[in-house]
Amino acid sequence: MPERSSITQITNWGSEGTPGSAIAAGKQMTALAVEMGPTITFDEFRPSGYKYKTIVTPGKDSVEARLTGKPTYTEIVYPLSSLLGTATITTPGGGTASRLWTFNPSTTSPDTVATYTVEVGSSVRAQKFSYGLVTGLTMPFNRESTSITGTMIGQVMSDGITLTGTAAAVSLVPILANQVTVTSDATNGSLGSTTLSRVLSGEFSLTNKAMPLWVVNAANPSWVAHVEVEPQARLKLRVEADSGGMGYLTDARAGTTRFIRIGAVGTVIEAGTINYRMNMDMAAKVVSISDFTDDSGVYAIDFEFDIVHDAGWGKALTVAVTNTLTGL
Numbered sequence: 001m002p003e004r005s006s007i008t009q010i011t012n013w014g015s016e017g018t019p020g021s022a023i024a025a026g027k028q029m030t031a032l033a034v035e036m037g038p039t040i041t042f043d044e045f046r047p048s049g050y051k052y053k054t055i056v057t058p059g060k061d062s063v064e065a066r067l068t069g070k071p072t073y074t075e076i077v078y079p080l081s082s083l084l085g086t087a088t089i090t091t092p093g094g095g096t097a098s099r100l101w102t103f104n105p106s107t108t109s110p111d112t113v114a115t116y117t118v119e120v121g122s123s124v125r126a127q128k129f130s131y132g133l134v135t136g137l138t139m140p141f142n143r144e145s146t147s148i149t150g151t152m153i154g155q156v157m158s159d160g161i162t163l164t165g166t167a168a169a170v171s172l173v174p175i176l177a178n179q180v181t182v183t184s185d186a187t188n189g190s191l192g193s194t195t196l197s198r199v200l201s202g203e204f205s206l207t208n209k210a211m212p213l214w215v216v217n218a219a220n221p222s223w224v225a226h227v228e229v230e231p232q233a234r235l236k237l238r239v240e241a242d243s244g245g246m247g248y249l250t251d252a253r254a255g256t257t258r259f260i261r262i263g264a265v266g267t268v269i270e271a272g273t274i275n276y277r278m279n280m281d282m283a284a285k286v287v288s289i290s291d292f293t294d295d296s297g298v299y300a301i302d303f304e305f306d307i308v309h310d311a312g313w314g315k316a317l318t319v320a321v322t323n324t325l326t327g328l
Contacts, residue, residue: 001124008122012167013078013132015328019115019225020155022130027328028167031072031174032079032148034120036065036129038157060214062222063129063157065118067150071139073173073266073276073323077101078116079150080319081328082134083209085111092322098269099326103319107309110228113210114328118154119163126163129154133226136207141262142200146177153212155222173276173323179264182237188313191281192261198240200295204262204280206233206307206317233307233317235260235284241292241301248303252286257310260284269324277322283310 011034012025041059046052067079080103081087087101105111116132137150182196209231212223239245251258259281266276284305292301309316 004122004124008124009120010122010163010167012119012164014117014119014164015081016115016117016130019133020131022117022128024164024166025117025119025128026164026167027078028169029069029075029078030169031075031172032067032069034065034067034118034152036063036118036120036127036152036154036157038062039064060223061156062212063132063152063154065132065152065154067134067137067148067152069148071146071148071175071278073175073264073278073321074325075170075172076148076175076278077321077323077325078114078170078328079134079137079148080321081114082116082132082152083113083137083150083206084317084319085113087321089327092274094271095274096270097324098271098274098322099324101321101323101325103321104315105317107316113226118152119161119167121161121163123163125159126161127157127159128161129157131155131222131226133210135209135211136205138203138205138207140201140203141177141180142202143177146175146180151207153210153226171324173266175264175266175278179266181263181265183261183263185259186256188259188283188310191259192263192279196237196239196244198242198245198298200238200240200298200300202238202262203234203236205235206231208232233282235262235282235305235307236302237305238295238300238302241299245301245303248286249289252289252303255285257283257285257308258305259310259313260305269322275322277320279320280317281319282307282317283313283315284308
């Protein structure tokens with residue numbers, strides 16, 4: 001039998017109809033990798049008089065996984081559908097092949113999220129888990145590169161499975177570093193109007209969105225459901241410490257809410273005006289300020305924002321992605 005080489009490990013996802021009900025993973029991810037393994041807790045006991053333990057028993061059995069990769073206008077809707085909730089999918093005006101995916105996570109109610117059966121492996125050996133749920137995403141960006149990392153949980157892992165042979169690769173349209181623009185405005189109605197011309201780098205993160213629910217029931221081999229908990233939703237911007245960048249110091253002192261967009265515009269899909277596009281819009285308040293520092297020869301400063309609910313806007317965050325995918 002050939003060795004199981006690391007370079008041949010394929011990642012397939014399948015959108016589950018019912019969370020935890022495993023299905024064939026029919027979509028192959030080629031810009032988003034899942035690094036996973038079994039997570040088992042053990043209960044150990046060593047009685048008096050013995051130097052070594054006499055009892056070691058398994059407890060909780062599940063999967064914790066790490067996501068790594070590059071953001072694309074296409075594959076990005078898979079983790080977003082699990083983290084932010086299922087999107088409303090519409091056809092843009094004047095379009096036929098294009099689709100607009102709009103994610104509006106709720107501030108006060110549980111989000112209806114997508115879960116996945118995930119397969120990782122090769123023809124030599126492979127594993128899978130069901131109830132794959134994305135619990136966090138982080139997206140750093142600068143003029144040179146964009147990337148994406150994240151966390152995922154799943155139920156008990158199955159070993160020695162056969163990969164879904166009909167898994168089709170999702171078409172890749174990368175979000176390029178030179179396609180990204182950051183805007184900041186005083187009202188939600190003017191979102192996307194005022195470009196920040198001296199952003200040196202940034203990072204959007206939404207983490208700790210959910211945790212597994214464990215119950216005492218021998219019929220359940222793993223956790224039974226997920227529960228939403230308080231997430232950490234942050235945006236960090238490194239800006240030149242000029243008159244524009246230092247305006248955030250005034251906002252910090254006044255507790256001002258800014259409406260910030262991280263926008264990316266790709267190539268034309270159709271109709272001459274419908275492009276691959278992603279807009280991440282958020283209401284944000286400054287919560288942390290760094291010392292001044294040098295970055296690329298300019299005097300710079302980091303402002304960190306909490307993403308907050310804005311009563312007038314009725315939400316904290318919305319993400320819109322335009323691509324050609326009609327579903328997961």
